[in-house]
Amino acid sequence: MDLSTLARGKKLVHLDLKGAPPRISYLHELIHLFADLGANGILVEYEDMFPYEKELKILQSKVHPPYSREEIISFQEIAHSRGLEIIPLVQTFGHLEFVLKHSTFGNLREVHNCLGTLNPHSKKGVALVLEMLHQVMEVHPKSTALHIGADEVYLLGEGEQSKEWLSIPGHSIHKLFLSHITTVTKGIRKSYPNLSVIMWDDMLRSMSSDTIKDSGLVGLVQPMLWDYSPVLDVDNSIMLMEKYSSAGLSQQWAASSFKGSTTVHTCVTSTQRHVDNHLQWLKVAAGLSPDVELQGIALTGWQRYDHLSVLCELMPLGLQSLASCLQTLLHGGFTQDAQNKVMEALGTGTTEVGDIARLPQETSRSYAGMKLAEVVVQLTAMLESEELRYFDSSVYVRGWFSPYHREKKIINPLFAEQIQKDAKTFLEAVEFKVKEIRQEMGLLYPDSTVEEWISQHVTPVLKPLQNVLMDVYTALEDMGMYNSDSAQSGS
Missing domain, CATH: 3.20.20.80 (Glycosidases)
Structure with missing residues (x-):
């Protein structure tokens, strides 16, 4: 044939x-x-x-x-x-x-x-x-x-x-x-x-x-x-x-x-x-x-x-x-x-959707949904990054906020600030992309689909990082070191 x-x-x-x-x-x-x-x-x-x-x-x-x-x-x-x-x-x-x-x-x-x-x-x-x-x-x-x-x-x-x-x-x-x-x-x-x-x-x-x-x-x-x-x-x-x-x-x-x-x-x-x-x-x-x-x-x-x-x-x-x-x-x-x-x-200028985020900004978007595809690619890269995946193994968390420290609710306040800074910076960047996702996806899909996608693909990935932030806050509070600047932020 x-x-x-x-x-x-x-x-x-x-x-x-x-x-x-x-x-x-x-x-x-x-x-x-x-x-x-x-x-x-x-x-x-x-x-x-x-x-x-x-x-x-x-x-x-x-x-x-x-x-x-x-x-x-x-x-x-x-x-x-x-x-x-x-x-x-x-x-x-x-x-x-x-x-x-x-x-x-x-x-x-x-x-x-x-x-x-x-x-x-x-x-x-x-x-x-x-x-x-x-x-x-x-x-x-x-x-x-x-x-x-x-x-x-x-x-x-x-x-x-x-x-x-x-x-x-x-x-x-x-x-x-x-x-x-x-x-x-x-x-x-x-x-x-x-x-x-x-x-x-x-x-x-x-x-x-x-x-x-x-x-x-x-x-x-x-x-x-x-x-x-x-x-x-x-x-x-x-x-x-x-x-x-x-x-x-x-x-x-x-x-x-x-x-x-x-x-x-x-x-x-x-x-x-x-x-x-x-x-x-x-x-x-x-x-x-x-x-x-x-x-x-x-x-x-x-x-x-x-x-x-x-x-x-x-x-x-x-x-x-x-x-x-x-x-x-x-x-x-x-x-x-x-x-x-x-x-x-x-x-x-490419046949791989994973490459579109790297295309020149002047590249024309000639089909509905390309902007959504671009933002999903960017967000997925962030959620799969070593920075997030191995956050628990970073030098500050592993060295000064191990499971032992988290259980005993103790932490060096100087390193707590560094952990909080790193986590918040990442979460704020993700939140910015999530807002773009909501806007672009909402144009093409029902709101219920937008919420489902975020709940399934974003929320569970960020949960461990948010847990670390919460435990840092709890430890600082327990040590009497908590102040308003140490509050948790997240997406």
Whole structure:
């Protein structure tokens, strides 16, 4: 298969809205930007930002208002005007934390302490996911495809009903998984006979070709093989896709990553890491037989690892990576021409977001969010600096305010002044950046997202330093040395 396969196919940008949902005005800007950067589709994962109705209204986010139906329709109209296909993604088996966390649906969990996995034996559970799918598709009448998730179905088979079902000869975890997916996809086909259904592939990987073929899934789903590693195993990926094809699932998708797959708490995206992932995917595409009908690739941009984890890289931090990955697909490599296209499209002199803080001040900021990206990069560097990380090991703290001194509440006042000075200087610099973050992030995201990001990525990092300051104050006070100039300050 030619290197240009992925360039010719669909290039979907994954929009993960289960964290840091953009203000609708910023969402509109992003749609135009995705089109400008070379995408021709958007894979939209709404989760609790969809305006579910009736008995499903409980699924709506309580942290910030979900998008209205009118806003979702306007979002689609802009996308279609730019030639972008919209494919909704609704989880139907695993990663249902945003549904099963509610006590109302707690009895539909496979295992009580696992909020993500649906009990596949529950008719109410199947009816629930089909109603979710129906409400979403009702607002996406022009969509020709739907993604039903189905990845990482943790602890499947551990529930009491599943254990009983698995005790029957001939039954297996594989068949249990396939049975639920077949039931859901047939339910979709009944209401939407012409709709293409896509699913994540990871639960299929350990199955034999015959097991998949005998499940009844053939003709119902298109697997999307996901791998976000910069050292993706090309041969293994080709082998998996050929296996799916031999099982009858010839129409397939690839899924890469442009952000949100480095660590659960990463704030600054590495372009090169994600470009390397796409270079590996180009090798996979080149090695496939003609039997595999590769439909395209989804460039995932996770905003959380799951519904209950912390926020990872915000969209403005991932746009240079996204542009670079799309251009890598279009050029067949991360060529100089591809890099020039990225810098031209975004108005930057670099393809790495981590470098933008070092750009000349006169560099034009041509995309919304670049100022936010710049300040996040600067703040992250401060929070990861040796000055903060090893503050407890500095000569003054280690020498004159050890754990022993802190416990006994004793300190040499002269060195206390130095510790306070160093700590306050750092905290004031951080506070200045935090104010910039609040201002810039508030333009693009709800206030609740701003507070969440700061609470998750700034507050816990500063806590040890603030504790040292508080202990210094307590020791000075206990020694009768405290005065107003020794008061603690912090962000």
